[in-house]
Amino acid sequence: MAVLEIMTYPNATLTRRAEEVEKVDGKIRKLISDMVDTMYANEGVGLAAPQVGVSKRVIVVDVRPYDPSTSLICMVNPEVVSEGGEVLHEEGCLSVPECVEGIKRREWIKIRGLDERGREIEVEGEGMLxxxxxxxxxxxxxxxILDRMSRIKRDLHKKRLQKAKMKAG
Ligand SMILES: [Zn+2]
Structure with missing residues (x-):
């Protein structure tokens, strides 16, 4: 078990497109397992590799606290197959501390990617998932989430986070 450090905005890894995973090998499986540990240790319901400073297209999601009918999802190179509807929901992010704002999202989504063994999988979800x-x-x-807010709210939170970073040195 390894709990990794979570990067916070404006860390550079968080603001660039992560790289495609070429091969799902032991290193990626270790990353996935550490990401799951890190998500649970922080009581999060999802985590992406850039949040632990790794610029790779890997995500883990577990929304069972909100929706017991779901399960733990670990996906490499996720891509959206189809999506629809619209919903506004309050969101926070482990990488954007002390920020909870209503964010507009699609109501349902179908995504495709690889599991931790490199097999192609599809996941469909609605609501919290x-x-x-x-x-x-x-x-x-x-x-x-800052990038999905109104400009006024975004600027407000960015200023606050940059100030906090300066204080931390
Ligand atoms: Zn986040």
């Missing part, structure tokens, strides 16, 4: 999947896919595309 759909929201968190979109949130994590945003991360591997270099987007954080």
């Amino acid at each position: 759909a929201i968190v999947l979109q949130h994590e896919i945003d991360h591997v595309n270099g987007r954080v």
Whole structure:
């Protein structure tokens, strides 16, 4: 078990598009397992590799606290197959501390990628699962919730976070 350090905005890894995984090998499986540990240790419902400083297209999601009918999802190179509807939901992010804002998302989503053994899988979700999947896919595309807010709110939070960073040195 390894709990990794979580990067916070404006860390550079969080704001660039993560690289495609060429081969799902032992190193990627270790990353996935550490990401799951890190997600649970922080009581998160999802985590993307850029949040632990690794610029790879890997996400883990577990929304069972909100929706017991779901399960743990670990996906490499996720891509959206189809999506629809619209929903507004309050979101926070482990990488954007002390920020909770209403974010517009698709109501349902179908995504495709590889599992931890490199086999192709598809996952369909609605409600909380759909929201968190979109949130994590945003991360591997270099987007954080700030990028989905109105300009006024975004500027406000960015200023606050940059100030906090300066204080931390
Ligand atoms: Zn996040």
